[in-house]
Amino acid sequence: MDIFSDLMMGLSIAISPINLFYLLIGAIVGMIVGVIPGFGPSAGLAILLPVTFGMDPIGAIMMLAAIYYGAMYGGTITSILLNTPGESATVASTFDGFPLAKKGRAGPALVMQAAASFVGGTVGVILITILAPLFAQVSRSFGPPEYFLLAVMGMLTLLVMIGTNWKFGVISALIGFALGTVGVDLETGQGRYTFGSAELIGGIYFIPIAIGLFGLGELFYAFYTGLHKTGTGGIVQYDKEERFWPSIEDWVSTRFTMVRGSILGFVVGVIPGAGATIASLMAYSTERSISKNGDNFGNGEMAGLVAPETANNAASSGAMIPLLTLGIPGSASTAVLLAAFLLWGLRPGPLFMEQNPELAWGLIASMYLGNMVLLVISIFAIPLFVQMIKVPYRVLGPSVVVVCALGTFSVHASFIETYLMFAAGMVGFFMRLYGFSPAALVLALVLGPLAEEALRQTMTISRGSFGIFIERTPSLSIICVTIALVVLLPLLNRFGNTSAGESEKAGS
């Protein structure tokens, strides 16, 4: 009953005209970000974060969250019509989405992906509503040892999921950790790597690095791959089809797929470091293995599109749980969202929902509304987004540079941070080009200082003994979960990739 009354209170906040307006803007911008190939939710959030300055915190957080989950909706449109995923979480949607479009079923595929995204997103928010207060309650028993272990778990999971390029993933994370040590040491007051610069005393700020790596870095990479030279002739024309709406069989045959994808996606999303991409690939391979039409996956099977779509949207909801209840971001996108919370002086964690009920429940309630708004936009505004795909990258690219530069400057009116953003953009390009992981770097930059502080506090409590990590029940539980994840996730990841690879072959 408490949850219900909290949710109603949140709904009354989210439904105010100004917050609804911000939600709508966030949903549209999120879809645009998702539609542009190469730009994922992390890039969109990082670039647009400065735009929310001057807004009321609740409206701003709602808008940013809408950009985050809206990008998941938008990313699939290009997967279906262009065979080019808008971002990594929608790669699995190309396996059956594009073959469906080639068969002349682009209209039904677009509607079904919108419906699947809606179901995944809504189931995810229902599970957040039920589970977030429970997580918050459990995490109240957490102290510095548990926070240190959670940060380690987040990084380890991410690195394990990187797979074959794990060495480059570790290097990326270590660079992030190293950048996180710049600034005055809070315990002793000693300057670290400041080289006498007043600008570096407070440390390397997270936002310019995130904007540079995800915004400029991705843009440079898109130019390297020649995206600015390609035309838009590959778009499948969906508006000339006889039948736009899905058939009853499409709905009936995928009803359990939606449920399975939503639950699997949410669970994977909650695990720090796993994320929507892994969730969508796992959902696809699971569906392929249990479906009666498994052999047809990769040739335009509706369940093959619905499974990853429900999973990636449910995962983006699931990733909000560790963020809201522990203050630990599980992905690069939620790391940017954490930065947004911190900018408004809000510290997510075990007491966040209790101390900021308006904001926490307003955000959760807004996610219900956001998914409804996105469902409507996804179905009825598709022609608009298709026009957007047609804007040449060579025209879009320079505008992205402008927004990145002016957005970074607007945060602290600092030219040093703006130059840092340009430098991060170039480093981000080379990282992307040579197989390193900008996401691991950003996550380490956020988690590094948290982990260091927690470890030093732990050592103070235990008088220098590492035994504290196995003496406390919550710490021991986290260690066991981490070991289980590190052992199980690579196996599941390999299984997902194998199935995905087979489907790609079947489709090509």
Added chain:
Amino acid sequence: MRRVFLVVLLAGVIYYTYVAFADLNFLTRTGRPGPGFFPRVIGISAIFIILWALIDELRKGADEQEKANPEAWQDVVMLMALAIGYAVLLRMFGGFVATVIFLGVTLMVLNRTQPLKNFALAILIPGGVYLLFDRVLNANMPPALYDLPI
């Protein structure tokens, strides 16, 4: 080229580790982890893993190395150079004027066939961004070091 990138990273982390050992204490006077604890662990781990990755790269045969593609580099290097130029212009002429110049030049280079459209975009986009940041959001726009007589 990946080898060069790894060598640059290696040089950076060696310097980082040197500072961690030379300037930062490993433990505090009370025996707890000091300001150099994390940097030393990070630095040594980074040197070890980068060397490992570098050796792997050197072991790869010539056929496994990525082939240089000058055409692919041409446009990205140009965009990077233009972006650096934009960073310099921002400091000199401020947000609005620098953006007009940057967009004008970049669009003329990348989108040569549509000069009128480029001209319109070079004026409209900075105008829109100025209205959004300066007027609507009341956010900071880079100020000019030298004002142009316009």
